[in-house]
Amino acid sequence: MSVTRRRFLKLGLTTLAGVGGAMALDGFWRGSAEASEVLTDQKALKAKHWAMVIDSDRLKSAENVQRMIDACHRTHNVPDFGNSKDEIKWMGTETYEHAFPGQENGYLNEGIKEKLFPVLCNHCENPACVRVCPTQATFKRPDGIVAMDYHRCIGCRFCMAACAFGARSFNFRDPRPFIKQVNPDFPTRTKGVVEKCNFCVERLEKGLPPACVEASNGALIFGDLDDPNSEVRQVLATHYSIRRKPELGTEPSVYYLIGGGEEHA
Amino acid sequence: MYKGGRIIAGLLLFACLALMPFLINIGKAAAKPSPQVNTPFIQQLTTQTCVEPAAFMKTEHMQLLNQWRDAALRDGKTVYVNSQGQSFPISLENSCLKCHSNPQQFCNTCHTYAAVKPYCWDCHNQGGTSQ
Numbered sequence A: 001m002s003v004t005r006r007r008f009l010k011l012g013l014t015t016l017a018g019v020g021g022a023m024a025l026d027g028f029w030r031g032s033a034e035a036s037e038v039l040t041d042q043k044a045l046k047a048k049h050w051a052m053v054i055d056s057d058r059l060k061s062a063e064n065v066q067r068m069i070d071a072c073h074r075t076h077n078v079p080d081f082g083n084s085k086d087e088i089k090w091m092g093t094e095t096y097e098h099a100f101p102g103q104e105n106g107y108l109n110e111g112i113k114e115k116l117f118p119v120l121c122n123h124c125e126n127p128a129c130v131r132v133c134p135t136q137a138t139f140k141r142p143d144g145i146v147a148m149d150y151h152r153c154i155g156c157r158f159c160m161a162a163c164a165f166g167a168r169s170f171n172f173r174d175p176r177p178f179i180k181q182v183n184p185d186f187p188t189r190t191k192g193v194v195e196k197c198n199f200c201v202e203r204l205e206k207g208l209p210p211a212c213v214e215a216s217n218g219a220l221i222f223g224d225l226d227d228p229n230s231e232v233r234q235v236l237a238t239h240y241s242i243r244r245k246p247e248l249g250t251e252p253s254v255y256y257l258i259g260g261g262e263e264h265a
Numbered sequence B: 001m002y003k004g005g006r007i008i009a010g011l012l013l014f015a016c017l018a019l020m021p022f023l024i025n026i027g028k029a030a031a032k033p034s035p036q037v038n039t040p041f042i043q044q045l046t047t048q049t050c051v052e053p054a055a056f057m058k059t060e061h062m063q064l065l066n067q068w069r070d071a072a073l074r075d076g077k078t079v080y081v082n083s084q085g086q087s088f089p090i091s092l093e094n095s096c097l098k099c100h101s102n103p104q105q106f107c108n109t110c111h112t113y114a115a116v117k118p119y120c121w122d123c124h125n126q127g128g129t130s131q
Helices: A007-031 A062-075 A109-115 A128-132 A156-163 A230-237 B005-022 B040-044 B054-074 B090-099 B106-114
Strands: A037-041 A050-053 A091-095 A116-120 A139-140 A146-148 A220-224 A252-257 B079-081 B087-089
Touching: A037 B054, A050 A116, A050 A230, A062 A116, A128 A139, A128 A156, A139 A230, A220 A230, A230 A252, B040 B090, B087 B090
Parallel strands: A050 A252
Antiparallel strands: A037 B079, A050 A220, A091 A116, A139 A146, B079 B087
C-alpha cells in the first residue's frame, strides 16, 4: 500500500514537532547549572530600610568631612580628574543654603552659614532616578538601597536630570588613569556610565559598616529605619532632624542633625 | 571573442584579487587555543575543579556569569552553592580570578580565537585581589 498524502503530512509534521521540542527542551535544561543555588552571605548585615543620620555638630572641621570623602573615594576607586567639569563624586560637600534650599535665611548664624555639610545619594524611598532609567540599570533593592548595575547603564543621564540632589556623576572620560591607588577588591567604572554612592552595599554584604561611617568617628550613624530599636531610630527620636528637599516627596533616607552650632559662633 | 585576451586576463586578475585572502592564508590555520590552568593557586588545590564541571564551564560560563551578576547585584545573594553542594563567594575578582590569575593566558586565548571581545576588564580589575 502506498503512503497517502494525508498520512505523509501527518507523520512528517509529528516528527518535526518532536525534534523541535527536544531541541528546545535541551537548550532549556542546559541554560542553568543543575541543582545549584544562590544564597545570602551569613555575615551580611540585614535591614528592611537602610538609613543614615549625619550629626553635623560632630563634624567640627572641613578635615573631618574630607576624611570621610577620602575613605569613600579610595574604597570605590573614584577617579580625580583635577577639574570640576569632569568631577566624579560619591560624597561631596555643600553649604547650608545649597544643601537645604528654602530653609536658609539672611540671618543664619555664621557657624551654620559657613559650614560644609557632607552630601551623598539620599537613597530615596521614591527615587526619581529609578523611575526614569530606561534600562533598569538603577533600581531600588528591598533593603532600601538605590543601587546601580553598571553593566546595563547606557549613559543616557536621565537619572542625573531626575535626581534633585546632584548625587550622580557621569564618566565623560575613561576614569582608570585618574585613580590614584586602585582598590583591587572593587571594580572601577568605564567611560560612558553614570555612578553614585551605593551605601557601601558590598561592605554590608561582608558584615562591615559603610566606609564613610567607619571614618566618621561617630558623626555618621547608620542602621535600619524600620527597626524601632536601631541606633538611627533612637537618635531620630531624641534629636531634631531635617532632610534635603523634603517637599519633593522623594523621602530621602539620609537625615541631618543641625544642633544650633553655638560652639562655632 | 572581441578583445578576448584582455577580458580573460582581467577575469584572471579579478579572481586572483578576490581569492587573495584565501591564497595568502593557505596552510596557516590558527592554532587551537590552549587555555592555561596551571596557576600557582590551582596547583596547590587538592582537587582541581572549577565551581562546576569543566565541560559545563566551557559551554555555559557566560550564562553562569550572568546569573552571578544578577544574583549578587540585584538580590544581594553573594554565595553560590554548586551541584555538588560546595559553596563559593560570587565574585569575578575574588572567586574566578583567585584561581585563574592569568586571564591573558586563560580567558583571552579562546576569546581571541573566537573573535569574542568581552568587556569585563573595562571595569573589573584583572590584576587579582588583595585577599
